[in-house]
Amino acid sequence: MRRKKGFVLREICGQNVILGEGLDAVDFGNLITLNDTASFLFSEAEHQGEFSAQSLAQALCLEYDIDFPTALNDTQEILSSWIKYGIVEK
Amino acid sequence: MRKTNFYEVAGHVFGVEAEDYIFEYADNYSFFLIEEKSSPLFKLEVKSEKFLQCYQEELSQEEEGQKIICGHTNDGKSVYEFILGGIKTGVLVCGENFVENVLYINKGYEKFSLDNALMIIFALASASKSTLLFHSSTIEKDGKGYMFLGKSGTGKSTHSRLWLKNIPQTELLNDDNPAVRIFNGNTVKVFGTPWSGKTPCYKNKSCELRSIVVLKQAPYNKITPLSGIFAYAAVVPGVSGKRWVKTIADSLHETENSLIQLVKVFQLECLPDDEASVLCYNTIK
Numbered sequence: 001m002r003r004k005k006g007f008v009l010r011e012i013c014g015q016n017v018i019l020g021e022g023l024d025a026v027d028f029g030n031l032i033t034l035n036d037t038a039s040f041l042f043s044e045a046e047h048q049g050e051f052s053a054q055s056l057a058q059a060l061c062l063e064y065d066i067d068f069p070t071a072l073n074d075t076q077e078i079l080s081s082w083i084k085y086g087i088v089e090k
Numbered sequence: 091m092r093k094t095n096f097y098e099v100a101g102h103v104f105g106v107e108a109e110d111y112i113f114e115y116a117d118n119y120s121f122f123l124i125e126e127k128s129s130p131l132f133k134l135e136v137k138s139e140k141f142l143q144c145y146q147e148e149l150s151q152e153e154e155g156q157k158i159i160c161g162h163t164n165d166g167k168s169v170y171e172f173i174l175g176g177i178k179t180g181v182l183v184c185g186e187n188f189v190e191n192v193l194y195i196n197k198g199y200e201k202f203s204l205d206n207a208l209m210i211i212f213a214l215a216s217a218s219k220s221t222l223l224f225h226s227s228t229i230e231k232d233g234k235g236y237m238f239l240g241k242s243g244t245g246k247s248t249h250s251r252l253w254l255k256n257i258p259q260t261e262l263l264n265d266d267n268p269a270v271r272i273f274n275g276n277t278v279k280v281f282g283t284p285w286s287g288k289t290p291c292y293k294n295k296s297c298e299l300r301s302i303v304v305l306k307q308a309p310y311n312k313i314t315p316l317s318g319i320f321a322y323a324a325v326v327p328g329v330s331g332k333r334w335v336k337t338i339a340d341s342l343h344e345t346e347n348s349l350i351q352l353v354k355v356f357q358l359e360c361l362p363d364d365e366a367s368v369l370c371y372n373t374i375k
Contacts, residue, residue, distance in 0.1 A: 011347070012318065013317075013318040015318065022334050023334040026333065031319055031322070
């Protein structure tokens with residue numbers, strides 16, 4: 001999987017939010033709020049470039065004190081909503 | 091003969107160099123004319139000739155029969171072509187950081203091209219200076235500004251007219267493109283500009299911005315305060331910009347994020363009637 005171009009993470013009144021700003025995302029028209037875990041995954045996905053739920057979950061385990069199955073479960077849940085919104089493509 | 095005029099809008103100085111006759115189309119700028127100044131924010135050189143280079147299209151935006159094509163030349167300069175009812179009216183070519191710019195004007199469309207070009211350069215060049223060029227109809231009452239936002243055709247101007255009719259001591263500050271500027275991170279002012287859509291309201295005046303109201307047509311009148319990301323999402327579509335350029339997007343975001351924490355934002359679901367304006371004023375004053 002990869003993150004689609006044109007999406008950025010911004011802080012609005014203390015909340016982390018994904019916005020569509022690039023040429024490929026100017027018509028996105030949505031605003032998605034993220035908790036700390038999701039913000040970490042969004043940045044990690046960009047850092048990794050080409051990634052899988054497993055590779056993100058591994059990074060999540062290194063950052064936070066959680067076991068792998070829980071991390072993988074959370075990551076898959078977040079990724080499926082990002083795929084639905086067109087932020088991540090397979 | 092060519093000459094250069096200097097103007098000041100929302101505290102930002104810019105120069106326009108053109109043939110004498112071009113300024114005859116620029117009455118709306120006369121209220122903003124100032125003495126010659128050194129180091130203006132930007133300059134625009136107007137050429138009464140065709141733009142003959144090729145450019146690569148990035149994006150085009152169309153609204154009410156007006157189309158703007160954004161692109162760039164092979165050497166990386168940004169280009170904006172203005173099209174009115176299918177007719178090419180002019181091409182703007184911007185230099186680095188929008189400091190030195192050239193507008194190629196086609197005969198018969200001098201005012202349309204000049205207004206579009208200056209609005210674009212103003213919005214982009216002032217973005218890094220805590221300034222936002224809005225799409226809004228704006229009322230002044232007792233030294234306070236009230237901005238009405240909304241999609242094209244929602245009734246921003248109509249709502250302003252209702253204030254003028256129903257609320258005493260109100261005046262129209264600008265009907266289409268006011269500028270908002272934050273000073274020292276804590277004072278927000280709204281300014282009249284030389285751009286006001288179809289209404290000739292070119293006031294060189296400013297006042298403290300009190301509230302922003304985002305209008306939405308409805309079969310009833312109801313006003314709701316918005317905060318945080320809801321205020322942000324409501325306000326941002328009303329700001330002119332080129333968000334696919336990261337430096338501009340970063341500047342706009344910073345100003346918009348401060349703005350919604352300094353000024354009250356409301357959503358008004360409304361009818362185009364007297365009651366809407368009275369409800370709105372009594373809530374947001």
